[in-house]
Amino acid sequence: MNGEEKTVLRFLTCGSVDDGKSTLIGHLLAKTGNLYDDQIANLEKESSQLGNAGGQVDYSLLLDGLEAERHQGITIDVAYRYFETPKRKFIVADTPGHEQYTRNMATGASLAQAALILVDATRGVLPQTRRHALICSQMGIPHLAFVVNKMDLAGWNQQRFDAVREACLLVGQSLLSAGFNPGEITVLPVSALLGDQLTTHSDNLAWFQGPSVLEWLETRDTTPPELPLRLAVQGVLKLAERRYTGRILGGSVAQGDRVELFPSGKTVTVKALYGPKKELSKAEEGASVALVFDENLDVERGDGVFAPGAVPPPNELFKVRIVWMQNEPLIAGRSFDFQSIYGPALVEVIRLDGRFELGSYQKNSAQQLGLNEVGEAVVLISRPLPLEPYGHFKEGGSFLFIDRKTNATAGCGMVLHPMRRSQNVVWQEHAIDKPLRAELLHQKPLVVWLTGLSGSGKSTLADLVERSLYNQGYKTMLLDGDNLRHGLNKDLGFTERDRVENIRRSAEAAKLLTDAGLVVLVCLISPYREDRKMARVLFEQGEFVEVWVDTPLEECERRDPKGLYKKARAGLLPNFTGINSPYEKPEEPEIHLKTSGKTPEELANEILEYLKGRL
Amino acid sequence: MSRTLSYLDELEAESIFLIRQAVAQSENPVLLYSIGKDSTVMLELALRAFAPMPLPFPLLHIDTTWKFREMIEFRDQTAKRLGLNLIVHTNQEGLHAGVSPFSSGSARYTDIMKTDALKQALSAGRFDLAFGGARRDEEKSRAKERIFSFRDAHHRWDPRNQRPELWNLFNTKKRVGESIRVFPLSNWTELDVWRYIQREDLAVVPLYFAQERPVVERNGQLFMVDDERFPLNPGERPEFRKIRFRTLGCYPLSAGVPSEAQTIEDILQEMETTRTSERVGRVIDFDQGASMERKKQEGYF
Numbered sequence: 011m012n013g014e015e016k017t018v019l020r021f022l023t024c025g026s027v028d029d030g031k032s033t034l035i036g037h038l039l040a041k042t043g044n045l046y047d048d049q050i051a052n053l054e055k056e057s058s059q060l061g062n063a064g065g066q067v068d069y070s071l072l073l074d075g076l077e078a079e080r081h082q083g084i085t086i087d088v089a090y091r092y093f094e095t096p097k098r099k100f101i102v103a104d105t106p107g108h109e110q111y112t113r114n115m116a117t118g119a120s121l122a123q124a125a126l127i128l129v130d131a132t133r134g135v136l137p138q139t140r141r142h143a144l145i146c147s148q149m150g151i152p153h154l155a156f157v158v159n160k161m162d163l164a165g166w167n168q169q170r171f172d173a174v175r176e177a178c179l180l181v182g183q184s185l186l187s188a189g190f191n192p193g194e195i196t197v198l199p200v201s202a203l204l205g206d207q208l209t210t211h212s213d214n215l216a217w218f219q220g221p222s223v224l225e226w227l228e229t230r231d232t233t234p235p236e237l238p239l240r241l242a243v244q245g246v247l248k249l250a251e252r253r254y255t256g257r258i259l260g261g262s263v264a265q266g267d268r269v270e271l272f273p274s275g276k277t278v279t280v281k282a283l284y285g286p287k288k289e290l291s292k293a294e295e296g297a298s299v300a301l302v303f304d305e306n307l308d309v310e311r312g313d314g315v316f317a318p319g320a321v322p323p324p325n326e327l328f329k330v331r332i333v334w335m336q337n338e339p340l341i342a343g344r345s346f347d348f349q350s351i352y353g354p355a356l357v358e359v360i361r362l363d364g365r366f367e368l369g370s371y372q373k374n375s376a377q378q379l380g381l382n383e384v385g386e387a388v389v390l391i392s393r394p395l396p397l398e399p400y401g402h403f404k405e406g407g408s409f410l411f412i413d414r415k416t417n418a419t420a421g422c423g424m425v426l427h428p429m430r431r432s433q434n435v436v437w438q439e440h441a442i443d444k445p446l447r448a449e450l451l452h453q454k455p456l457v458v459w460l461t462g463l464s465g466s467g468k469s470t471l472a473d474l475v476e477r478s479l480y481n482q483g484y485k486t487m488l489l490d491g492d493n494l495r496h497g498l499n500k501d502l503g504f505t506e507r508d509r510v511e512n513i514r515r516s517a518e519a520a521k522l523l524t525d526a527g528l529v530v531l532v533c534l535i536s537p538y539r540e541d542r543k544m545a546r547v548l549f550e551q552g553e554f555v556e557v558w559v560d561t562p563l564e565e566c567e568r569r570d571p572k573g574l575y576k577k578a579r580a581g582l583l584p585n586f587t588g589i590n591s592p593y594e595k596p597e598e599p600e601i602h603l604k605t606s607g608k609t610p611e612e613l614a615n616e617i618l619e620y621l622k623g624r625l
Numbered sequence: 626m627s628r629t630l631s632y633l634d635e636l637e638a639e640s641i642f643l644i645r646q647a648v649a650q651s652e653n654p655v656l657l658y659s660i661g662k663d664s665t666v667m668l669e670l671a672l673r674a675f676a677p678m679p680l681p682f683p684l685l686h687i688d689t690t691w692k693f694r695e696m697i698e699f700r701d702q703t704a705k706r707l708g709l710n711l712i713v714h715t716n717q718e719g720l721h722a723g724v725s726p727f728s729s730g731s732a733r734y735t736d737i738m739k740t741d742a743l744k745q746a747l748s749a750g751r752f753d754l755a756f757g758g759a760r761r762d763e764e765k766s767r768a769k770e771r772i773f774s775f776r777d778a779h780h781r782w783d784p785r786n787q788r789p790e791l792w793n794l795f796n797t798k799k800r801v802g803e804s805i806r807v808f809p810l811s812n813w814t815e816l817d818v819w820r821y822i823q824r825e826d827l828a829v830v831p832l833y834f835a836q837e838r839p840v841v842e843r844n845g846q847l848f849m850v851d852d853e854r855f856p857l858n859p860g861e862r863p864e865f866r867k868i869r870f871r872t873l874g875c876y877p878l879s880a881g882v883p884s885e886a887q888t889i890e891d892i893l894q895e896m897e898t899t900r901t902s903e904r905v906g907r908v909i910d911f912d913q914g915a916s917m918e919r920k921k922q923e924g925y926f
Binding site: 015077116245 | 788812
């Protein structure tokens with residue numbers, strides 16, 4: 011036997027809790043001779059101590075490797091197992107059934123080529139069955155088998171199987187009509203515990219003519235669709251002749267090939283290519299290579315290498331599907347770090363286009379997307395990228411939302427299609443630009459962003475600073491959060507979504523005024539770090555001066571110039587910063603004003619000192 | 626994903642991709658080198674990922690002072706032959722306190738001389754990413770770990786709250802002091818490792834091949850008496866038996882198996898027929914049920 015010639019199939023097992031996923035895989039490993047004696051002996055010992063199989067060998071103990079899993083008899087995280095038969099090698103991801111661990115199930119599904127969705131014959135299709143079928147088709151898994159398990163408990167009854175089978179096929183139907191592409195769908199009867207129909211045909215299920223689970227797995231076609239060359243540059247080997255490293259994600263590349271680069275748009279010739287050990291004349295999809303081009307160009311990590319003419323038009327606006335993975339729900343207006351094969355960027359969710367309901371797979375309108383929910387949205391990326399429809403090219407159509415506060419992977423996105431704003435709404439270049447306007451005013455435009463609790467003294471200080479600048483002849487403008495709410499922002503309330511929008515509009519207004527060449531003072535509580543960061547990225551380096559007006563809460567509450575603290579304490583103002591909504595302290599403000607024991611004039615002078623030489 | 630690559634070529638390509646990705650997404654990486662067959666393959670892949678440039682990170686070996694002598698010889702030869710930057714760290718406090726696998730018990734010894742030592746070295750070097758040669762097929766809790774595995778500022782793993790790991794996009798964002806462990810051999814099996822060593826003709830520690838070695842039998846397992854520190858029971862005398870090792874570590878904690886395998890071909894053939902897993906010889910895996918998981922939570926590799 012030579013393992014080198016075999017093909018590999020990556021598949022996952024999923025389905026609701028207690029439908030027998032781990033048992034199926036454990037038993038499959040045993041039946042295909044992929045367990046060692048000591049593992050079997052250990053399993054038998056543990057089955058008698060921890061097992062839930064009523065005296066039988068509890069195969070799930072082979073996979074539920076975490077202590078908490080074994081004691082609670084559940085699967086929390088995905089386990090990977092490796093086995094081979096004379097025909098094929100398998101990498102199996104055994105994924106959790108509980109709703110709360112759906113993100114771990116999605117982890118296992120993202121790279122899978124086939125899925126076994128287990129269904130308990132006695133219970134039929136459950137909400138989790140539907141959720142997992144949805145995630146499997148959303149992840150683009152081309153082969154789905156509903157494995158109707160526990161046929162022993164269902165008396166090996168064909169009518170029962172037929173009824174469950176109908177329900178499974180109906181799941182596939184409703185996926186199709188909701189616009190998903192579930193691919194091939196099969197329904198197989200088994201008893202994972204007793205081993206019937208796992209690897210061979212079972213007498214108990216003699217009425218079933220289809221393949222065993224193993225036969226089905228051994229015969230799925232795994233050839234990926236043929237694509238022109240696609241490679242994302244991983245790094246640069248800085249030799250005299252620079253070598254650009256990367257993995258071929260689609261197509262192939264040969265010495266002498268012309269290739270087109272993103273983002274430069276240049277077409278160059280591949281002068282040489284290197285494999286893991288030696289120079290190659292040609293390399294295929296899946297290979298890790300290093301490329302040398304005939305011209306010395308500025309190519310860096312995250313750049314794309316494509317067959318000529320095959321670069322998808324770079325775009326910033328995309329319609330995407332999302333699986334949300336953190337407790338804090340996704341709302342429109344929030345921005346995140348963006349990670350794809352094309353290097354770092356920011357992504358903002360412009361608008362939520364709905365959430366898929368599990369019962370019908372219909373898309374209903376939604377204000378937010380909660381943990382483990384699946385929906386559609388329009389996103390704006392901070393620079394144009396050649397993302398492609400996920401269904402066409404997985405690697406080039408997938409990305410992560412990363413929470414900028416916690417660094418957690420907040421969710422994942424799959425591109426449906428680009429949106430056409432970039433093409434239709436053209437950015438007009440005009441003759442008079444910001445530098446020219448500023449030159450006429452004899453100043454450098456700049457925004458001073460004062461953040462701090464209500465009553466901390468932002469408006470007083472802004473007023474003093476502006477007066478002084480005015481007297482020195484600077485052209486200024488002051489945007490006060492309270493005042494903006496009487497006009498530009500008067501349609502906004504105090505929900506999280508509205509607060510984000512309030513800051514976005516205020517920041518955009520400040521940006522227009524700096525474009526006019528002015529020195530702009532902004533007074534806004536702006537309690538969230540993330541939102542201040544969103545404002546900061548609108549401006550050029552050095553143009554955004556964050557001033558933390560740091561007055562202790564007790565002092566602000568004592569002053570209470572607008573009587574708001576009193577109302578908030580009385581429970582009349584929900585979401586009031588400092589009382590029942592947090593203020594996130596700036597980590598690195600340009601100016602940190604500790605106001606205690608200082609006069610407003612002294613504090614204003616600290617700001618003016620900083621601005622000296624910068625205007 | 627591949628159309629034409631053989632299985633080994635695909636594993637190799639994947640690992641090289643992972644290593645390149647990890648280096649590009651970190652400030653100060655290091656490779657945990659434990660001298661065994663998995664480390665040998667990992668080192669070879671790392672060299673290939675950046676050849677002909679030198680390896681862009683150092684190797685770190687946690688020397689408990691109880692490794693087989695042949696391992697240390699092999700380590701030093703390898704570092705010299707390849708011109709590698711090798712950091713060797715021993716927990717000096719543990720050493721001075723006389724912690725040993727014989728007198729302290731395997732669990733406590735592992736905590737102090739391996740886990741604590743590793744944490745000391747990682748903190749001292751301010752490494753924000755460490756490569757390890759662990760494979761998911763080795764052990765149950767390893768089968769659960771991500772390829773890019775987040776560690777808090779105390780080097781701890783939280784198995785109940787791992788970052789989702791979708792496609793080949795690895796979120797390596799972290800705060801100062803936090804780190805990522807990367808396992809580029811996650812998808813390799815023991816058999817794959819030997820097939821690769823054979824195909825690429827890589828040198829491994831001679832302890833993997835059968836030879837007459839001085840051993841004593843304890844609880845049905847064969848331990849090699851590698852030096853005079855091995856405390857013999859009254860009347861106990863080492864006898865020469867033809868054994869080899871499937872995994873290597875500290876000699877008092879690594880049992881050998883009777884074998885005739887002289888070459889890698891022999892080893893591969895032996896593996897086709899063997900009925901026991903490689904970890905049978907590893908004493909620390911059997912301290913208690915989920916023992917590896919506990920060690921990993923504390924910071925063990």
